[in-house]
Amino acid sequence: MVSKRLQEIPVSGTVNISNMVSQLKVEGVDIISFSMGEPDFSTPENIVDACVESLRGGFTHYTPSAGIPELRCAIADRASSESGIPCSPNNVLVTPTKQAIFMIALAYLDPGDEVILSDPSWVSYEACIRLAGAVPKYVPTRFEDDFIMDPANLAKAITKRTKMIILNTPSNPTGTVLPESTIKAIAELAIENDIYVMSDEIYESIVYDGAKNTSIASLPGMFSRTLTVSGLSKTYAMTGWRVGWMIAPEADILAVNKLQTHSITCCTSFTQPAAVEALRGPQDRRDEMVAEFKKRRNLALDLIAEIKGLECNVPQGAFYLFPRYDVHMRSVELAAYLLKEGHVAVTPGAAFGPSGEGFFRISYATSEDQIIEGFSRIKKCINALKGH
Numbered sequence: 001m002v003s004k005r006l007q008e009i010p011v012s013g014t015v016n017i018s019n020m021v022s023q024l025k026v027e028g029v030d031i032i033s034f035s036m037g038e039p040d041f042s043t044p045e046n047i048v049d050a051c052v053e054s055l056r057g058g059f060t061h062y063t064p065s066a067g068i069p070e071l072r073c074a075i076a077d078r079a080s081s082e083s084g085i086p087c088s089p090n091n092v093l094v095t096p097t098k099q100a101i102f103m104i105a106l107a108y109l110d111p112g113d114e115v116i117l118s119d120p121s122w123v124s125y126e127a128c129i130r131l132a133g134a135v136p137k138y139v140p141t142r143f144e145d146d147f148i149m150d151p152a153n154l155a156k157a158i159t160k161r162t163k164m165i166i167l168n169t170p171s172n173p174t175g176t177v178l179p180e181s182t183i184k185a186i187a188e189l190a191i192e193n194d195i196y197v198m199s200d201e202i203y204e205s206i207v208y209d210g211a212k213n214t215s216i217a218s219l220p221g222m223f224s225r226t227l228t229v230s231g232l233s234k235t236y237a238m239t240g241w242r243v244g245w246m247i248a249p250e251a252d253i254l255a256v257n258k259l260q261t262h263s264i265t266c267c268t269s270f271t272q273p274a275a276v277e278a279l280r281g282p283q284d285r286r287d288e289m290v291a292e293f294k295k296r297r298n299l300a301l302d303l304i305a306e307i308k309g310l311e312c313n314v315p316q317g318a319f320y321l322f323p324r325y326d327v328h329m330r331s332v333e334l335a336a337y338l339l340k341e342g343h344v345a346v347t348p349g350a351a352f353g354p355s356g357e358g359f360f361r362i363s364y365a366t367s368e369d370q371i372i373e374g375f376s377r378i379k380k381c382i383n384a385l386k387g388h
């Protein structure tokens with residue numbers, strides 16, 4: 001029998017759908033997948049070359065558990081120059097981003113501690129909180145407010161047991177980029193109430209329409225209480241590489257690194273010199289990919305506007321849309337229907353928290369042809385459900 005802890009959490013809603021899609025594809029079903037948040041581009045060649053070179057050069061053994069010094073240095077340079085986070089290499093732990101989130105939950109949360117997060121939120125925060133024995137406290141957000149958390153509602157959710165606030169901007173699943181004024185207000189609350197912030201900024205470079213991501217750790221008084229996580233997966237089309245990091249005060253890096261020494265030991269060795277190349281090498285592919293995502297977002301929004309029964313806000317970051325639907329079905333049922341009848345995979349909104357019911361998530365990090373075909377299938381399904 002598995003532990004009670006594990007029994008109480010579901011399998012990841014995002015990874016689950018993606019596994020189902022892979023299985024259906026193996027069976028020869030022609031599926032359009034809007035499910036997994038992963039760029040369809042190849043990893044830029046200079047990064048692949050750096051990895052092959054490190055493999056050929058025999059860089060295939062353990063590295064220091066916190067990561068190779070060159071990479072810690074490249075990450076610190078990037079975070080200070082692009083995000084204004086006042087950090088040095090000793091403030092960096094190299095680890096896959098999801099591993100960082102998992103370890104942070106284990107490192108900071110005791111049973112009964114409360115963690116505040118925006119509703120809807122990415123699926124694995126709640127699981128990590130629960131696995132640590134802590135309690136998730138969702139602060140609902142609204143479609144009408146572009147899913148921006150109201151700091152006044154956050155303030156109401158704070159109790160004596162609140163240990164941490166989780167921020168994710170740009171957001172998965174809504175694509176919302178939190179305005180600087182909201183982040184400042186949240187920072188004030190964190191300082192006033194002596195609360196940690198875990199800020200997941202994995203989509204930090206994928207922003208549109210002049211939006212700018214604000215790193216809460218860059219605000220006065222916040223570095224000492226912020227655990228920032230990010231990585232290469234989304235920005236450089238490197239999801240399979242599993243390279244990310246955590247940035248925090250040195251004592252926190254040492255604490256979480258203790259868990260790393262008892263779990264994965266270190267991040268994969270030969271990907272680390274390639275990660276240095278990603279951060280220090282030419283950035284033109286990154287910019288081109290973001291420009292392409294923006295075109296795809298606009299195309300998908302135009303196609304959604306043509307479907308009666310769907311409405312969507314215009315998100316300024318990440319590569320997700322979170323349309324609201326007016327069909328009388330739960331989002332899990334609708335996603336199952338779209339997969340079975342339309343052969344199109346989306347993620348049900350309820351997977352992201354109670355406020356996600358009535359929505360579904362589209363990942364538009366796929367080709368324009370796929371987007372056009374996928375929305376044509378969704379349109380047919382929604383029309384059929386609405387009796388048109």
Ligand code: GLU
Nearest residue numbers: 012014015035036037172
């Ligand atoms: N973060 C991506 C998503 O939400 C990949 C899957 C996962 O890590 O949940 O689709």
